[in-house]
Amino acid sequence: MRKSWLRDYIIKRLLYSIVIAWGILTITFILVRVGPSSPADKYLANLAAKGHDPAQVIAAIEARYGLDKPILQQYGEYMLNLLQGNWGWSLSTSMPVMELIKRHWIYSFQLILLSSLFAAVLGILIGIYSAVRQYTKTDYAFTFLSFIGISIPNFWLGVMLILIFSVKLGIFKTYYDTTLPLFSLANLKALVLPVITLGTGMLAAYVRYTRSAMLENLRKPFVVTARAKGLPEHVVIGKHVFRNALLPLVTIIMFDLGSIVFGGAYLTEIVFGIPGLGQVSFNAIFANDYPVVVAITLIGTLVVLLVNLTTDIIYTYLDPRIRYD
Amino acid sequence: MRRKVVTIVCAVLAVICLASGGMHLSCSQGRGEIRVKGVFIEGQSGGDAETLNWILAADATSFSYVGHTLDSLAVYDNNFNIQLRCLAKDIEVSPDGLVYTITIRDDLRWSDGSPVTAEDYVYTLKNLMFSDWLNYPYKGDWQEEVNGEKVFVTPEVVNQTTFTITRKTVYPEFIYTLYDLTPYPKYIAQKYEGDAKAFTQAPEFNNLSYTGNLGPYRFKEWNRNDRFVVERNPDYYLGKDVGAPYFEQYIIKLFGTSATRQAALEAGDITYSAIEPEQVAKFKGLPDIKVYTVPTRGYTILAYNQRANGWERLRHKEVRQALSMAISKHAIAQNILLGFAEPAFSFIPKVSPWYTEEGVMKYGVDELHDKQKAAEILYQLGYGIKQADGTIKVTDKDGKLLQLVLVVNVGSKPAEDMAFFIRKELLSLGIETEIKLVPWPTLLRQYVMNAVPGSKQEPAYNNGPDAVSQEKWDLILMGFGTDPLAPSGSHVFFASDGGLNFMGYSNPQVDELFARARSKEALDKEARKKIYAELSRLLSEEQPVNFLAFHRANYGFRKNVMGIEPGVNMGYNYHLWYFE
Numbered sequence: 069m070r071k072s073w074l075r076d077y078i079i080k081r082l083l084y085s086i087v088i089a090w091g092i093l094t095i096t097f098i099l100v101r102v103g104p105s106s107p108a109d110k111y112l113a114n115l116a117a118k119g120h121d122p123a124q125v126i127a128a129i130e131a132r133y134g135l136d137k138p139i140l141q142q143y144g145e146y147m148l149n150l151l152q153g154n155w156g157w158s159l160s161t162s163m164p165v166m167e168l169i170k171r172h173w174i175y176s177f178q179l180i181l182l183s184s185l186f187a188a189v190l191g192i193l194i195g196i197y198s199a200v201r202q203y204t205k206t207d208y209a210f211t212f213l214s215f216i217g218i219s220i221p222n223f224w225l226g227v228m229l230i231l232i233f234s235v236k237l238g239i240f241k242t243y244y245d246t247t248l249p250l251f252s253l254a255n256l257k258a259l260v261l262p263v264i265t266l267g268t269g270m271l272a273a274y275v276r277y278t279r280s281a282m283l284e285n286l287r288k289p290f291v292v293t294a295r296a297k298g299l300p301e302h303v304v305i306g307k308h309v310f311r312n313a314l315l316p317l318v319t320i321i322m323f324d325l326g327s328i329v330f331g332g333a334y335l336t337e338i339v340f341g342i343p344g345l346g347q348v349s350f351n352a353i354f355a356n357d358y359p360v361v362v363a364i365t366l367i368g369t370l371v372v373l374l375v376n377l378t379t380d381i382i383y384t385y386l387d388p389r390i391r392y393d
Numbered sequence: 394m395r396r397k398v399v400t401i402v403c404a405v406l407a408v409i410c411l412a413s414g415g416m417h418l419s420c421s422q423g424r425g426e427i428r429v430k431g432v433f434i435e436g437q438s439g440g441d442a443e444t445l446n447w448i449l450a451a452d453a454t455s456f457s458y459v460g461h462t463l464d465s466l467a468v469y470d471n472n473f474n475i476q477l478r479c480l481a482k483d484i485e486v487s488p489d490g491l492v493y494t495i496t497i498r499d500d501l502r503w504s505d506g507s508p509v510t511a512e513d514y515v516y517t518l519k520n521l522m523f524s525d526w527l528n529y530p531y532k533g534d535w536q537e538e539v540n541g542e543k544v545f546v547t548p549e550v551v552n553q554t555t556f557t558i559t560r561k562t563v564y565p566e567f568i569y570t571l572y573d574l575t576p577y578p579k580y581i582a583q584k585y586e587g588d589a590k591a592f593t594q595a596p597e598f599n600n601l602s603y604t605g606n607l608g609p610y611r612f613k614e615w616n617r618n619d620r621f622v623v624e625r626n627p628d629y630y631l632g633k634d635v636g637a638p639y640f641e642q643y644i645i646k647l648f649g650t651s652a653t654r655q656a657a658l659e660a661g662d663i664t665y666s667a668i669e670p671e672q673v674a675k676f677k678g679l680p681d682i683k684v685y686t687v688p689t690r691g692y693t694i695l696a697y698n699q700r701a702n703g704w705e706r707l708r709h710k711e712v713r714q715a716l717s718m719a720i721s722k723h724a725i726a727q728n729i730l731l732g733f734a735e736p737a738f739s740f741i742p743k744v745s746p747w748y749t750e751e752g753v754m755k756y757g758v759d760e761l762h763d764k765q766k767a768a769e770i771l772y773q774l775g776y777g778i779k780q781a782d783g784t785i786k787v788t789d790k791d792g793k794l795l796q797l798v799l800v801v802n803v804g805s806k807p808a809e810d811m812a813f814f815i816r817k818e819l820l821s822l823g824i825e826t827e828i829k830l831v832p833w834p835t836l837l838r839q840y841v842m843n844a845v846p847g848s849k850q851e852p853a854y855n856n857g858p859d860a861v862s863q864e865k866w867d868l869i870l871m872g873f874g875t876d877p878l879a880p881s882g883s884h885v886f887f888a889s890d891g892g893l894n895f896m897g898y899s900n901p902q903v904d905e906l907f908a909r910a911r912s913k914e915a916l917d918k919e920a921r922k923k924i925y926a927e928l929s930r931l932l933s934e935e936q937p938v939n940f941l942a943f944h945r946a947n948y949g950f951r952k953n954v955m956g957i958e959p960g961v962n963m964g965y966n967y968h969l970w971y972f973e
Contacts, residue, residue, distance in 0.1 A: 132527075132528055132589045159443075162445070162593075171617070227653065231656060238660065242657040242660045243653065246616055246619050341646070341647060343616060343619035355443075
């Protein structure tokens with residue numbers, strides 16, 4: 069019975085997701101095309117320098133990319149191609165958009181996954197320890213370090229890590245080497261500094277959230293009951309208290325996962341020279357590379373929708389009382 | 394083509410392959426002892442290339458990537474001597490200056506082994522660059538105005554290795570455009586002719602699979618926003634006698650910031666990189682790095698708004714002269730640019746063979762750096778009051794505080810420092826300057842581009858004397874650049890109808906001089922020299938902009954890289970560099 073309502077809920081959400089994604093795709097498509105910028109803008113300065121008529125050249129370049137057609141026609145062609153798996157041609161990198169994304173998504177994915185794991189696992193463990201050992205010196209130390217971790221700009225942290233561990237100590241390379249095999253120790257080593265850079269802020273935040281959630285649940289009557297029943301302390305903390313504290317944590321962690329791709333990861337990619345989707349998206353925006361901007365927006369939308377759906381599903385396992393009808 | 398882009402983008406090190414004719418001492422001594430080894434990694438920041446299909450490119454980076462695999466007809470060494478590349482001999486110009494005869498080498502080959510011929514060059518011009526279907530953005534370089542109409546120059550094949558280009562009007566510096574020419578293979582391009590989309594996406598052109606022996610390297614891999622990799626071309630037409638190039642691979646590694654790029658050089662993860670001025674002393678102290686400081690063609694200016702939405706007195710040269718007199722160029726060059734610049738007084742860089750200081754007014758240095766005199770001039774024009782102690786405070790016509798707006802691109806620390814320094818200098822005259830730090834696209838769109846108010850004009854960089862920008866401004870700090878060999882290209886900044894004359898400057902004498910520099914009269918080099926000397930003198934006197942400083946660039950190499958000849962065209966012989 070549980071499975072049937074959950075299955076129905078998932079199907080409903082997936083259908084909603086398709087509609088939402090289509091809506092956002094449409095809005096983005098229209099916005100980038102009606103804005104004042106154009107992919108031909110990059111020619112403006114050079115054309116003016118040569119004394120040429122920019123308007124005529126820009127019109128010609130836009131015609132080359134089909135941007136001179138009526139917007140509805142462009143939209144129709146784009147949607148038709150999209151359904152056939154053709155996401156268009158990237159104007160700023162001269163390759164198919166699908167190919168561009170295929171080549172670069174893995175760099176962002178591995179960075180985000182490892183950073184999130186690093187931050188979540190360590191953050192939760194330290195948060196639990198801090199809550200259980202509240203007001204001890206260790207708790208104060210972790211609290212202090214958490215505030216530092218939250219405050220440090222990850223851009224600055226990344227550069228500092230490079231200067232210390234790469235330049236001075238020579239332990240790591242100063243940039244991420246994309247020639248390393250993906251599933252190798254060398255690749256893992258190459259990701260150490262980027263993961264620390266991206267994960268530190270999240271780690272610090274998870275320490276605080278976990279500590280707070282744990283403290284809130286430690287005071288509840290069921291904890292007294294569990295102890296009174298004679299359960300070992302690690303069972304009380306790990307199975308009962310932590311499980312209840314996990315709900316808000318899951319929300320925060322999943323939210324970070326959804327937003328980090330085109331947000332925090334970008335700065336880390338810049339510092340370490342990781343050619344991920346963060347860089348791709350920002351470069352596309354500045355270059356007025358419409359097909360890439362629309363594709364990246366679509367991917368971002370789908371990631372967020374999927375993450376939200378996954379979060380909702382996880383809730384039902386964490387708290388069987390939760391039901392979506 | 395490529396040089397024109399570099400002129401606009403200041404101080405870009407265009408690493409274009411050059412082959413020596415084996416005339417360098419370092420080549421003739423022990424050339425046979427040099428082994429091919431190692432991977433040369435160049436660190437770059439500032440963005441990736443857009444395309445390897447160069448005819449579609451707008452950015453200098455794209456041309457520089459392609460340049461590793463495709464030589465142009467000729468390049469220049471650091472003394473601006475011609476170094477022939479695909480040319481068999483220098484271009485011959487007819488006495489009337491209208492016909493250019495180009496003879497290419499007979500040993501150039503495409504990747505399929507077929508010879509590169511004059512037909513490929515002429516096809517590239519007539520069927521690609523001049524075509525309507527491809528819409529090559531810079532086709533204007535190959536056009537001339539005849540009886541009020543724009544017409545293309547006429548390329549014609551003479552024989553397998555010779556073709557001519559005939560003009561109807563004389564333009565002595567057109568030869569520099571020719572030296573930049575690179576061909577597409579006709580046998581491949583014909584397949585895509587007429588279909589712009591197919592041409593744009595052509596795998597041969599996007600993967601440089603046709604380049605044959607035309608460059609010291611062959612394309613291997615391009616991972617966007619990461620690295621561009623080329624591998625040694627053993628068939629390179631210029632390298633086969635000396636075994637060049639000497640690196641197994643040449644990699645351009647992209648960095649997001651200059652800090653990480655320089656850190657990579659220091660750590661030994663890359664071979665070569667530009668060095669920021671404040672880091673030069675540190676890198677010079679490192680045992681494994683050698684640093685070269687070289688002149689560039691870029692300079693910084695303080696533009697004066699002579700359009701209707703700027704302080705109206707800026708339209709008077711005495712006022713511009715007075716403001717220029719108040720700003721110390723030595724201070725800018727030494728303190729802000731840390732000595733990696735020298736004061737500029739006109740638009741032609743010192744490295745140019747057309748450079749002269751004769752008659753040039755040197756505002757901002759020595760006796761023409763005089764704040765008291767500047768205040769006196771403005772006072773005489775009615776813009777100041779004499780204070781009780783006898784000093785002059787510059788004011789507006791009503792005796793109130795004179796306020797100017799100075800706009801500068803945010804993100805460049807030297808530019809920001811310069812802006813604040815200029816504000817301090819003008820404040821000593823009593824002029825209050827509001828500094829606006831804006832992103833580059835905003836600076837262009839809202840302050841530089843202009844249109845006639847109330848008209849339906851699309852904003853452009855120069856929409857005529859009555860056009861004004863969207864936002865008011867009085868001063869803009871920005872970088873310009875001058876082609877040292879073809880300074881007449883700077884007419885775009887200073888001629889009344891110049892495409893980049895956003896300041897609204899107009900002087901018929903200057904217009905006439907630029908026109909003469911691009912006319913038959915300038916075929917005579919002595920005459921051209923005199924024209925440029927007069928232009929330098931006149932512009933230094935007129936001060937349409939305050940020419941602040943010519944920049945020098947700093948480059949760091951690992952110590953084991955040999956064969957480098959530092960200079961303004963430092964990369965011209967890079968195919969002869971090697972690891973010790």
